[in-house]
Amino acid sequence: MNAASRDPWQWRDLVRREIDLPRTVLELPLDDAVGRVVGAEVASPEDLPSTPIAAMDGFAVRRADLAAGSVTLPVSSEIPARPGAIGELARGTAARIMTGAPVPGGADVVVEVEATDADPFGPSPRTVTLSLQEVPAARRHIRGVGEEVSSGEVLARPGDRVGAGLVGLLRALGVETLPVERALAVGIVVTGDELVGTAGRAEVGAVRESNGEMLGAALRADGIEARAVHSTDTHADLTAALEEAAAHSDLVLTTGGIGHGAYDVVKTLLGERGSGGSRFEHLRLRPGGPQGFGHLADGTAVIHLPGTPVGALVGHHLFVRPLLVGERAAPRRVLRGAADPLPRPRRAGVLHALPGRLRHDSHGRECVDLLPGRRLAPYGRADAIVLLGGADGAGSPEAAGTVPEETVLILPL
Numbered sequence: 001m002n003a004a005s006r007d008p009w010q011w012r013d014l015v016r017r018e019i020d021l022p023r024t025v026l027e028l029p030l031d032d033a034v035g036r037v038v039g040a041e042v043a044s045p046e047d048l049p050s051t052p053i054a055a056m057d058g059f060a061v062r063r064a065d066l067a068a069g070s071v072t073l074p075v076s077s078e079i080p081a082r083p084g085a086i087g088e089l090a091r092g093t094a095a096r097i098m099t100g101a102p103v104p105g106g107a108d109v110v111v112e113v114e115a116t117d118a119d120p121f122g123p124s125p126r127t128v129t130l131s132l133q134e135v136p137a138a139r140r141h142i143r144g145v146g147e148e149v150s151s152g153e154v155l156a157r158p159g160d161r162v163g164a165g166l167v168g169l170l171r172a173l174g175v176e177t178l179p180v181e182r183a184l185a186v187g188i189v190v191t192g193d194e195l196v197g198t199a200g201r202a203e204v205g206a207v208r209e210s211n212g213e214m215l216g217a218a219l220r221a222d223g224i225e226a227r228a229v230h231s232t233d234t235h236a237d238l239t240a241a242l243e244e245a246a247a248h249s250d251l252v253l254t255t256g257g258i259g260h261g262a263y264d265v266v267k268t269l270l271g272e273r274g275s276g277g278s279r280f281e282h283l284r285l286r287p288g289g290p291q292g293f294g295h296l297a298d299g300t301a302v303i304h305l306p307g308t309p310v311g312a313l314v315g316h317h318l319f320v321r322p323l324l325v326g327e328r329a330a331p332r333r334v335l336r337g338a339a340d341p342l343p344r345p346r347r348a349g350v351l352h353a354l355p356g357r358l359r360h361d362s363h364g365r366e367c368v369d370l371l372p373g374r375r376l377a378p379y380g381r382a383d384a385i386v387l388l389g390g391a392d393g394a395g396s397p398e399a400a401g402t403v404p405e406e407t408v409l410i411l412p413l
């Protein structure tokens, strides 16, 4: 790593500027749309409620028939909350009405049962006495047409997440499908002649392949389709693996083969000694220093992550995820928890990515504790990457001014 190496926040901005992933929108049934991103503005097809509705159990009346004090009216009808046409309220009478039932024509107030002498649970009385301190305002306890949602009103915008609230709202409006972004497909090409599967006992020098499944898990957690292919350290094999991955993907990730080694095929095939479609740099980031990105021969965007599993995981969260989920990949500040249990040497100007575990303190504030352990070991229990140090260069969230000492930036895992 040399002094001229690039700040990781600048690299993050560069990757976001240079890589634009295709977004297409499809119409899905509500059930299948849950958890996805809204792809187009959704407007209400109708008013909610579509007819005036009682907001209280009580009696629908005409204000003109009321006066402050006690008023007794004959009860002319009973309106439970169930479908069916209802007539006009006869003048000088009250209709017993239930919450959610349509208010009869002519009625402009619902008086809650508590303000009457009626037994809420008994049969409909022949007369009812209302005890009012004053004549209620017009529309009191009546939900007017379109009061909740008016026809044409925007209910969701592109970029919103489809959650239970939107599902409930659309159901209430009779909407059955929703425009959502198509799930992106990402192909993962893992390189390394030393890599073997999980079956059997590993020979000396063999390394169990873990990046493919690990990155696949991270991608699927964001609703992205992921498929891993393995390549040996030959140009021919890597070329074939990249073509295969690109054919089915919006974005290709590679892991390994981007260091300074004699067998660093990804770099030699796609870097300046090869096709030149990708650029590689060593960032002021630890782990995850070596990074790359570019476009493959068919134009598919590619991001190159280091082979070291933690470097690949950190690279994914810092540089890949912003392309896939946008602002949801932004780091956030939380309180620092207990001191670093394993103080590690830190280099000035280098952004250190460390495993952390989030919790809430006794005041309910979110804080993060660093986990002890080396390399991937602590990530078994980590739910955050803690970002310490680094420069306050352009693009860094730190550049926005001074931040409280007791807080730290994290990327949730």
Ligand SMILES: Nc1nc2c(c(=O)[nH]1)N[C@H]1C(S)=C(S)[C@@H](COP(=O)(O)OP(=O)(O)OC[C@H]3O[C@@H](n4cnc5c(N)ncnc54)[C@H](O)[C@@H]3O)O[C@H]1N2
Binding pocket: 001, 190, 191, 192, 194, 195, 207, 208, 209, 210, 211, 212, 255, 256, 257, 258, 259, 260, 261, 264, 282, 287, 288, 289, 290, 305, 306, 307, 308, 309, 311
């Ligand atoms: N002379 C230098 N050597 C290295 C430097 C450097 O600056 N100068 N940087 C080091 C850093 S930092 C990293 S990170 C690695 C990056 O190298 P590669 O991206 O080429 O990664 P590999 O050499 O292919 O693998 C590194 C390590 O990770 C294991 N690995 C790789 N792929 C997988 C996988 N899919 N599953 C599990 N484990 C994997 C691999 O066996 C190696 O142990 O370069 C350093 N060297």
Ligand code: MOO
Binding pocket: 285, 286, 287, 288, 289, 290, 306, 308, 310, 311, 312
């Ligand atoms: O930057 Mo590398 O990922 O430290 O080992």
